[in-house]
Amino acid sequence: MSSEIPDPADDTALAARVETARIEDEMEQSYIDYAMSVIAGRALPDVRDGLKPVHRRILYAMHEAGVTSRSSHRKSSSIVGETMGDYHPHGDSAIYDSLARMAQDFSMRNPLVDGQGNFGSVDGDPPAAMRYTEARMASIAEELLNDIEKETVDFQANYDDRLEEPSVLPSAFPNLLVNGSSGIAVGMSTNIPPHNLGEVIDASIHLIDNPECTIEDLMGHVKGPDFPTGANIVGRSGVHQAYKTGRGRVRVRAEFEVDEAEGQIIITELPFQSNKARMVKRIADDVNSGAIEGIRDLRDESDRDGIRVVIELKQGAMAEVVKNQLLESHLERTFGVINLSLVDGTPQVLTLKETLEHYVSHRKEVVRRRSEFDLEEAEDRAHILEGRLIALDNVDAVVELIQEADDRDHAKEELQVAFEFSEPQVNHIVSMQLGSLTSMETQEIEDEYEEVQATIERLNEILGNESELLGVIKDELREIKDEYADERRTSFIADTGTVAHADLIPEQDVVVVLSEDDYIKRMPLATFKAQNRGGKGIIGTDLKEEDSVSSVFVANSHDYLLCFTNKGQIYKLRAFQIPEMSRTARGKSAVNLLDLDDGEELAAVVNCEEVEDEAIEGDRFLTMVTRDGYIKRTSVSEFQNILSTGIRALRLEDGDELVDVEVTDGGRTLVIGTAGGMSIRFDENEVRAMGRSARGVRGITLTGGDTVAGVAAVDTDRHSWVLTVTENGYGKRSNIDEYRVQSRNGKGLIDIKTNARNGDVCAIETVGKGDHLVAMSNGGQIMRTPVEGISTVGRNTMGVIVMDLDENDSVACLDVIPREMITEDIKEQSAEITEVLEE
Structure with a gap:
């Protein structure tokens, strides 16, 4: 036995060969070694030639085999085999996937491989097997390898030390920016978009001539990413951020045309890396599920000449709304730029100038x-x-x-x-x-x-x-x-903001119904045609047993609504947030929309869209009246910041409730009407403006257990009437001059007779020429009629039949449709009804 080999029996010699190491230190170093191997050897491109090792080795193997742009095509399997055997000791599928990507004109701005056969498609179809496809180097790829035989770059031993391979290619153009790159390493990733070759070269020349130039100067040449699939970049802020910091988010929107005359939306270009087939399927799924409305047909007419997806719209569908629905989910993507590449073997996030x-x-x-x-x-x-x-x-x-x-x-x-x-x-x-x-x-x-x-x-x-x-x-x-530069394919469009939820909702006039049990829904106003006064109307909602209608009002689906409850609380709501349902549907529980307490119900709703968008000047007020006769005016500006749980609109005494609210401007005449048929008229300015926590002042003195039914705010500059409707379906119009001006806190004058036929007053409203009345009964019937069909009579009269009610039914509430919301066909219909009544 050699004296250099320790005797196994010699414990001392064996112990001397053992090194003690902390397990966490060994694991840390091993993981770092693995991470750096992935980062430098597989996942990240080199800033100099813009290539990962696999792409560099494929091109060099083709160069060594003479598979240039001037040679015939070679089987892809042959190229993959030579690359794997000589330079890249990894799976053949990984090498072939990289080869195929370099041949895809929808993945590379300037493809580096000239492919022959099926190399995949924008529909996500995979390339054919490597034994079926052929490839050779594209002519522009040769510019990356030019002069490599002149010792222009360093070489290193291949994996088995038989051959040498270049550590980087000479790269006669800035390939990293031109073709971009993407990859995921350990703890980091890169996502560099492709650019226009001519723009990048112009920027490089500008940098050479002006080494002290700024990034803004370079952006005068490089407008932004130029994707092989075209499409549009929305705004420039994300591009500027990416070029200045190395990171940014670029919104890319499909190119499409809205043809309202033909009722079509035609898509011709898709955002980079979009899967067309998957997009078409998802649009179809959303149409079938009801998430997108207004589409009747969807066709993919794409061919080798380009993309063409035709979306056929339903008759009457709003093209703008359908377009916004498509933009929200399908036609717009965000490209997250991470300009991370290897600089001297170290990963760095680079700005545009640093990259060049x-x-x-x-x-x-x-x-x-x-x-x-x-x-x-x-x-x-x-x-x-x-x-x-x-x-x-x-x-x-x-x-x-x-x-x-x-x-x-x-x-x-x-x-x-x-x-x-x-x-x-x-x-x-x-x-x-x-x-x-x-x-x-x-x-x-x-x-x-x-x-x-x-x-x-x-x-x-x-x-x-x-x-x-x-x-x-x-x-x-x-x-x-x-030789190689071409025009930009990707355009810029103005950034009008992301598609908001409101953009996806068609603008239409709607009727909103709320029941005593707090079921709420909205229906298109066009569902309810105008009819002569005295009609029964049509069913407007399906009520549970012992439930009844508590409120009905008319609004536009995009209106901001201030919802006042009988407890004096105020909530803010967009009309389209209320679920749209059919006439025979019950509705959805309002607790999903409004944080109502037990016994709390809507008393009044006013449109106040400007509260959401901008501060209101102090010349507009919310004027509120309570059941016990109190009145209060508060500036609209007090209601700027309304919480989801609501805020207090006024302070109520025990047992009192809020009854009605009107928007006034400081110059209105107010008429308070009571359930017992009394009324009082006084100037709005007799009620001083107060804060939200105030109770208000006495508006009318009630007698005999009477209660306030509502308030009408009359604009005396406009020809207006005071409309009074009773619970048994009778009502009347009266000129404002019929009501003598008094001081507030008086007992008032008789407005309408409240006998057994009429019943108590249900509501009092201000109406004008061309307006419509929408009345709803406790049983769920809705009737719509022009107000000019209701007779004009003086005070202290019986009135005429407005709505024909079933036995034990009564009018629950009503609202007025301003003439501005009424379409031309309904106006003509109203004129015919009025003419018949006058005859």
Whole structure:
């Protein structure tokens, strides 16, 4: 046994060979080694040539095999096999996937591989098996490898030390930005978008000419990413952020055309990395599930000439709403830019300028090393030509000396002694053919010698003057631009903000119904056609047993609503947040929309959209009246910040409730009506403006257990009437002049007779010419009629039938549709009804 091998029986010798290590330290170092192997060896591109190792090895293997753009196509399996066997010791599927991606014109802005066969599609179809496809290098890929044989880059041993492979390619253009890259390493990822070749080259030249330029200067040339699939970048802020910091979010929107005349939306370009087939399927699924409304047909008419997806709209569908629904879920994507690449083997997030600076630095090194290589070859050639010219000038002596020599070696020695030739020169001379001694050959050698001398002078100039070296880089970049650059495919469009939920909802006038048990829903107003007064109307909601209607109001689906409860609480709601349902549906529990307490119900709803969007000046007020006769005015500006749980609108005494609310402007005449048929008119300014916590002041003095039914805010500049409706379906219009102006807190005057026929007053409203009345009974019947069909009579009268009610039914509530919300066809219908009534 050798004395160098310890005896196993010798415990001391064995113990000396054991090293103690902390397990956490060993695991940490092992994980770091693994992470760096993945980062540097597989997942991240090099900032200089923009390639990961697998792409670099595929191109180099094709270069070594002569599979260039001028050769015939080679089976992909052959290329994969040579790459795997010589340079990339990983699975063939990973290599083939990388090869296929370099051939996809929808993945690469300037594909590096010229593929023949099925290399996949924008529908997500995988490439055919590698035994069926063929490939060769694209001509632009050769620009990445040009001059690699001139020692322009460093080489390293391949995985089994049999061969050498380049650690980076010479890369005659900034491929990292032109074709982009994506990859996931350990603890980091990169996602670099592709760019327009011409723009990137212009920026590189600008940087060479102006090393102190700013990123903003470079962005004057590089407008933004230029995706192979075209589409549109929404706004420029995300692009600017990415170029300035190395990270940013770029919104990319499909290119489409809305043809309202044909009722079509035609999609012609998709965001980068979108799967067209999956997008079409998801749109179809959303249409079938009801998530997208207004689409009747969906066709994919795409072919080799480009993408064409046709979406047929239903008759009457709003193209703008359908477009916004598609944008929200299908036609817009966010490209998260992470400009992470390897710089000297270390991952770094780079700005646009830093990326170009590293590339220019790489090209300077490449051109310098190439120039040194060419200079050495030129000087060697000049040295040979100098010897040859000397030999031609002394041809007789040279020939004689060679003839007299015993052998070739003796001839070389004699020539070196006689003419002081160097070893390379004498080797060349003794190998010359007799035909090269002609005068024509002599002239060609002299011409070549002059050319070589000019080349040497030029190469020395390049190596001795950095501005000349940079000039060479710029000239070569311009040549590549002239040969390969094309127009931008991706355009910019203005950023109008992301699609809000409101953009997905058609604007339409709706009727909202709320029951005593807090069921709420909305229905299109067009569902309820106008009819003569005294009609029964149609069913408006399906009520549970012992439930009844508590409130009905009309609004636009996009209106902001201020919802006041009988307890004096106020909530804010968009009308489209109320679920849309059919006439016969019960509705949805309001507790899902409003935080109502037990016994709390809606008392009034007013439209106040501007409260959400901007501060209201102090000339608009919410005027509130309570059941016990109190009235209060509060500036709308007090209700700017309404919580989801609501805020207090006024303070109520025990047993009192809020009854009605009107929006006033400081110049209205107020008429308070009571259930017992009394009314009082006074000027709005008799009620001073108060804060939200105030109770208010007495508006009317009630007698005999009477209660307030509502308040009408009359604009005396507009021809308006006061409309009073009773619970048994009777009502009347009266001119405002019929109501004598009094001071508030009086008992008032009789407004309408509340006898057994009429019943108590249900509501009092201000109406004008062209308005419609929507009345709803406790049993769920809704009737709509023009207000001009209701007779105009004085105070203290019986009124006429407004709504025909079933036995034991009564009017629960009503609302007025302003004439501005009424369409032309309904206006014509109203005119006909009014004409009939007048006759």
